[in-house]
Amino acid sequence: MNHDAPTLAVSTVIFALRANEAQTKDSGETSAATLWLPLVRRIREPFEGRWALPGGPIGASESLGDAAARNLLETTSLTSRYLEQLYAFGTVDRSPSQRVVSIVYWALVRPDEAERATEGENVRWFAADDLPELAFDHNTIVEYALWRLRNKMEYSRIAHAFLGERFTLTQLREVYEAVLRKPLDPANFRRQIESTNSVVATDERLAGGRHRPPRLYRYNESFGLADNGPLPVT
């Protein structure tokens, strides 16, 4: 046990939205989708057998963000549309054996990608608001990541990171509703989104639905998803 140099690690909270099962009219479902995240099972002490956030050491020639992205790729074979540093956790007692400082990132992936995601004996997806007791302080970390996600959803355009190239405004609204856990007025939501100019209407419509086919939109690439200020790019 080395008391002088804390071990440094990177972990990542990876969020995806998964559509809920078909809802009957009298079901208790409040939104069309739920937040999910992948966890890995620890295969050694401490906390052997418990579920934990994917993570690991930082390579000699990769930046912190690179390490998080590699992390994401290795555990889920996914790349993310949004990756941001969350926080550095470094209380003395967060790991029972050795002193560990974890720099945690959070990422958003698209559901169609998440479908292809690896799942196996030691990687499993969980509903974000119904997690088991995790290793280390990882329950706290996920809670904080959820808080950041919900906050940022209200003043940024990160919702788009959950969607594909083309989407309807109802789909976009359902992303907001699922993350914020409250219904939004479709009429007002439409106007608010349109007034930001963050989406561009296409000529296409989404056919195959039961009713009037909604117009498809695409993201206005001249907007960044979020304004993180004068941070260096990586």
Added chain:
Amino acid sequence: MNHDAPTLAVSTVIFALRANEAQTKDSGETSAATLWLPLVRRIREPFEGRWALPGGPIGASESLGDAAARNLLETTSLTSRYLEQLYAFGTVDRSPSQRVVSIVYWALVRPDEAERATEGENVRWFAADDLPELAFDHNTIVEYALWRLRNKMEYSRIAHAFLGERFTLTQLREVYEAVLRKPLDPANFRRQIESTNSVVATDERLAGGRHRPPRLYRYNESFGLADNGPLPVT
């Protein structure tokens, strides 16, 4: 040079407000105070002789925030009224010799405290918007800290961390004006602050001024300075 384990360090951006010199009516001054921060001179390579943010290694039995507070105390003999983690900087090339990951905090101290602050050959205060070329990526870090401070000033109550126990609403407004670098309407500012209930009027007034003595207020302790979500306390 060890390629496998990056060195871990904590640095702190310490902000204080210093009142500007008496302003003549036709002076170009736009606000009554300016942001200052203390820097330390590097006494060895790399960047020997350059100014840098105070910082150092993390003790075995202190959390990251503790390390930042100790840091602050050692370089300025001050304790801060507000201390928050800023960001972890970890690009590969930010230090020429060895790989260093810096977890940076930012702090606010009161001007009356800052008066007592240590200053010497190797510690000096600089105006935040007029810094020399600093060691490492510290110019970038200060810019980001300024961006965070200005952002947070708009939706939090951190301005109070710059003031003493009792203050007038004009003093509070001058804090906002100095940080945000724009004049605010005194009438509207007063109403906005009062509507948040973050301040409580006292019976006292500030005598000795040239004109009508303004009422003194104190901070409403039932409000936190900022809502940083479900983060662990230290």
Added chain:
DNA sequence: GCAAAAGTGTTCTATGTACACCCATGA
């Protein structure tokens, strides 16, 4: 034609902003 989602219009309220105006004190 009917049900239901897509999409538009209208009203009400809260909040921010500009600025006129009165008040109280020191010199």
Added chain:
DNA sequence: TCATGGGTGTACATAGAACACTTTTGC
């Protein structure tokens, strides 16, 4: 009494919330 910052009143602009209403499709 006058200059000046302290403090109040008021009117206008803008943004958001609530909700009635029209449109367009599948069945």
